[in-house]
Amino acid sequence: MVSALKQRGATLVALAVGAAPGFLLPVVLAVTMPLSASASFLLVFSLSQIVTGMIGAPYETTLLVRLGTLADVTKDSPRPRLWRLSLHAVTRLGLPSLASLAGFVAASVVLSPDLDPILLWVLAIPLAFSPIIRLITSALTAHLYVRGRLATVYFSTVFLGGPSILAALVMQDAVAVAISFAFGEFLRWSFLAWRVHVTSVEVSREPVAPPTWRELAPQATASLAGQGMPLLVQAVLTAVGAQAVTSGAIAIRIWGAFFQVGTSTIAMPETVRLVREYSSIPIARRAHVLGRRVMLLLAASSALSLVGVCCFLSMLGFVRDNSAPAMTEGLLWSVVLLIGLPFAMLHFWAGRGLIAVGASRWMLIAVLIGLVAGAITIAALVPWIGGIGTMIGQTVSFIAMATSTTLAFLQTATREGHSDASE
Known part of the structure; x- marks a missing residue:
């Protein structure tokens, strides 16, 4: 009972720490940057998150269900070859993700009455890394969710806003904030890969088949x-x-x-x-x-x-x-x-x-x-x-x-x- 309460408490702390940067980022931008610059970043950022939800989330959920139905998945059994699943996700879904983001930005350029079109396109370049890296990490997060490592996944989101907040406070430049967000995605990927490595006993010889179309x-x-x-x-x-x-x-x-x-x-x-x-x-x-x-x-x-x-x-x-x-x-x-x-x-x-x-x-x-x-x-x-x-x-x-x-x-x-x- 005490162990379960400690685990639940650790999960809640990890969740709070991980969610804080994403919660604070638009507020910090609204306070520190001109309205047009902050709105431009927030618009392209929101579009990149929509692409992630549209393409990356279904892949992660399908993997979650598949891994969750495997035998002994919660025990110290060998982990599947997750790099194969990550490679499959990127090769199958990477190009549609980039094309979708480009289309959404183009539509925003047409619709917006007061945002700089050039700035929107410039911001889209570093922010395009976000849906791609999320595809790569989908296998890692699905594996950690099923193994009960919820705190690890929740804490990892601290990298998805922390560097951007620092960039906004120090440089107050929308492009710098976008680049720092892409850097944060790489940090999260590295953190999740490390946690998967240290929390799994070995790699299974039997690879998990990737989801079919x-x-x-x-x-x-x-x-x-x-x-x-x-x-x-x-x-x-x-x-x-x-x-x-x-x-x-x-x-x-x-x-x-x-x-x-x-x-x-x-x-x-x-x-x-x-x-x-x-x-x-x-x-x-x-x-x-x-x-x-x-x-x-x-x-x-x-x-x-x-x-x-x-x-x-x-x-x-x-x-x-x-x-x-x-x-x-x-x-x-x-x-x-x-x-x-x-x-x-x-x-x-x-x-x-x-x-x-x-x-x-x-x-x-x-x-x-x-x-x-x-x-x-x-x-x-x-x-x-x-x-x-x-x-x-x-x-x-x-x-x-x-x-x-x-x-x-x-x-x-x-x-x-x-x-x-x-x-």
Whole structure:
């Protein structure tokens, strides 16, 4: 019991340390740099993260499910040949990642009324390393997640903002911040590779086969559609102007920090538990067991959401008259996003559940429902209330996706013929 509490405490500390730089980066940029420069960096940075979520995340999740279903994966068994999986990820998905980022930057140049096109392209060069290196590290993080080394993965994200914050404080130059972020990606890769090396006893002689296109296609398609909403949000914010880009980046990074906390402490542990135990749950009891887990997940994530909402509503009173307008606006917008956090957690868990039961095709339908609901909301609200309408649309999208994904997962998992994850 004491050992488990120590492990949970170490995980939470690692999570807090790792999430802090990403949480603080847009705030530091808004305070230390001109609005146009900070907005340009935050826009291209957000686009690179969207590419990672669109292409890299499906590969990592597929590996997580595959490695999680192997026998004795949590014991001191030999680790698979992860370098083969990393090489496979880069050779198959590297070029689409670069092409996607280039296309998104080109669209931003057309949409933006007040950002320097040359600066956007210059920033895209170092930031293009981010989705590529994430592909390389996907095998490392999937392996560490399954081995229960959650603290290692969470702490590693400190490299994804720490060097950039230092560059912003010292040089106050957007290009220097972008280069430092790429350097941070290399540091994270090196750290994860080192931790895999020292925490695994030996290398297995039997390599794990990389995911096939057939396995990746349903989730990749759903992920591509899932990034439609973040892309729409970024497009609308870009068209509104530099201040909206910066305010949105602050709100999204705040929400992202809470999403990381929720994913790490609530959704991901439940996902790993689901992958390991699903096949052993009798079909007759699945409705009860899974329904109870849904309620517990919603309750825990709602408590986390409430903490965030209260925190940032309180902060608004202190910063309203003593900070840049984008800062105050970003804090207010973050409150709107945090309302959707429990539904984002539920969508994360149920989506991985669909993958585990071999029914990931339903993810695309759920994501498209969320995209349509969010787009309608944005179209209706932004002309009336401005950029905050994008945040409301994103929250509506979370609610629609979570409802659709959860219903699909529960109906599939409790139906005869889905008694194990291989089907």
